[in-house]
Amino acid sequence: QFVLTQPPSVSGAPGQRVTISCTGSTSNIGAGHDVHWYRQLPGTAPQLLIFANNNRPSGVPDRFSGSKSGTSASLAITGLQAEDEADYYCQSYDSSLSGSFVFGSGTKVTVL
């Protein structure tokens, strides 16, 4: 059972914009803890995509953006490209679980 809930899948045509939601609660996202996003290409380790809600590490294109409001966060991908097809995970910290890091359930992005 995942503490952070994401849609299992989203899809879009090349060039379109897609968004992935990450819904938490008052003990994690709603408590003010930062949300980070990771992309995992098939057969590889996850890579940091967005940190602290809306910041991109160097090398991540500005097609990727993050936002956070209340008990939820979102990742947006604009100008969708074939190489964006991957699994995406949100991650935060939960104060009610003895100080535990938590991941979202994951979202598969498919480029049509």
Added chain:
Amino acid sequence: QVQLVQSGAEVKKPGASVTVSCKASGYTFTAHHIHWVRQAPGQGLEWMGWISTDSGATSSAQTFQGRVTMTRDTSISTVYMELTSLRSDDTAVYFCARDQVDMGIGPWGQGTLVTVSS
């Protein structure tokens, strides 16, 4: 560059223990905690715990408390994760990853497949 290199795949029988190592390079080892995260086949990411590479203090998810032990050897910039009383549902890829305080987790090791089968 910053790199985490993990030990190779393991096959274990139910009830056994496994130890996975994670060697860090390219930065000051004791400046960053190390997380352990696992991913069962076809499933999502599950946080297991983390270790302070400086003090050796650890914190683990409730799911794994009593079964997981994380240690480090600062002389060789390596952390270890031991999981005991293995069950078939412990079959997964185990990742180590560097904590970046308020800047997320990364980079990640390449992953170590642990297969539990009789």
